[in-house]
Structures are given as structure tokens and as C-alpha cells.
Amino acid sequence: MVHVRNRSIRSYALTTVLTLAAVLSVAPATQADTGIHIVMNQARILKLARPADTVVVGDPEIADAVVKDSRTVVLTGKGFGITNIVIIDADGAAIVDDQVMVSRSVANTTRVYRRAYVQTLSCTPYCETAQKTEAEKASDSQIGGAN
Template sequence: MVAVTRPGEERRAPAAATPAVDARQPDAPPASGPRDVLTVFLDHAKVIRLPERTQTVIVGNPFIADVTVQRNGILVVTGKAYGATNLIALDAQGLLLAESMVSVQAPLEDSVVVVQRGLDRESYSCTPDCQPSLRLGDSEGHFGAVGGQATQRAGFATQAR
């Protein structure tokens, strides 16, 4: 679990003994019931607005989705891996303001070509010319080769000349 606070504020995790929902608080969300589902595509970001009074944001599994808190209650959610996790917003007292499920799914791209050779899979982005692409689920050899080239290229771009 990762806790993120607003810029300029210290990280504050709720006390373990403090319940997430205070039953005496009339405007508290119900402890159970349907939760909103936020769909984010892999390697894409989505901007959402946090509830008023949000001080802490928690992501259940940061390997699936990552968050960045911006100014004015804006949250950027980025899909990191396929799967589902939850997103929790707490106020300064550690009371639950909102909880949503985050579903990270494959992007809906018509320009991706997948080549299957037995159990080995390779992905290509064809926008408009086909180039090797990194996709979760590609064979280890393809993924490693394309990833290595991308990392090396990024290194060249950031080197001081």
C-alpha cells in the first residue's frame, strides 16, 4: 500500500485502530455497497478530481496503478500493469471520503499488430509504419530486446554532450 499526500504536506497514515468509516459521522459513505470503477488503459493516464478535504490518497497495489497528486484536488492515475486495485481518499482525521476500484485494461488501439509464433508473442505498433512495441505478455526475448533498445536510446537522449 502506498500513501500519497498533497504537495508540501507531510505524509500521514491513519492510525491502525481508527476505523475507516466513523458510523457517527452522518455524511460518511457506507462501509459496504457498490464502489465506483475507474477504468484506465495500460500506459495511459487519467485525471480525476479528489473529494473536498482529501489529505491522503492510498493505492492498494502500486504495481497495477500509480497516482500523482496535483494542485487543487487533481489526481493523475496511471495504468502500470493489467489488473484491478483500489483507490482510497482519507481526510486529515483518517476518515474515509471515497473508495473506488481501479481497473487497468488493454488500450483500444486498432494500430497494434500481434504476431504469435507458437507460444511466443511479439507486438508491433503500426502508426503508420510497423515498429516493435513493448506490451505486457510479449515473449521474453522480444520484450527484452525491444526494452533494451528503448532504454539505450533514452540513455543516449539524456547524456550530456
């Protein structure tokens, strides 16, 4: 009887551990996982399920959309930040209604900090001063940087 009881406890413990592991391994969807992520100064092709009639970008200084054809939109990151894109069909139904997050590519870059002055270097393969976009220049002027 003791052996049967120990097996039962072991079986229960193993089942509990496996169930807990399965529950914890499923990552919950977070807000950071949603939306369209674009690297600044790069484009992304959006293939649509049905033909688009209207394309609207919330803040055209952050992202720009160009309609290649009725089912293809090219989205380009222009400045840092979050905006949205809404694509509507001829019947007025939304095909796409997503946030667009534009960020800097950190691959092959180095930042040099000298007090309030920040210099970004593009290292591909030799480090050179990275070109500043209008959004970066505006950000620098807002924080008083003389970059």
C-alpha cells in the same frame, strides 16, 4: 361489443409490449461498469469533492497516484490488472474507494502469434514493435516466453 373487446385487447397488448420494452431497455449495473478504467501507460485526472489527506493505491505495480494538489490526483496505469485506490480526507472519511482496472489499448495495435511467442506491434501508422513494460516482461517470464 366485439369491436370494444378487440380494442381493449389491442390496448392491453400494446401496453404490455411497451412496458416490457421499457423494462428491457434499462441495463442493469454490472460490476464491469464500476470502478476506474485506465489504459496502461496513460494517466487520468481525478478531481475530488473535498481536500485529500491520504492517498493509497493497493498495488503500485499496477497503478500509481500522484497528488497534484489537495483536490487533484493523477492516476497512471503501470501494469495490467486490477487494484484499488483509497483517498481519505483529514477527518478519516473516504472520498474515493474504487477498483482501478488497467488494460492495454487495443486501438492501432496488432498481435503476431508464433506458438508461445506473442509479439505486439504498434501501428501508428506504420507497424513497429511495441515497447514492453516491466509487467509484460514479468508476465512473459512467468509463462516461459522468450519475448
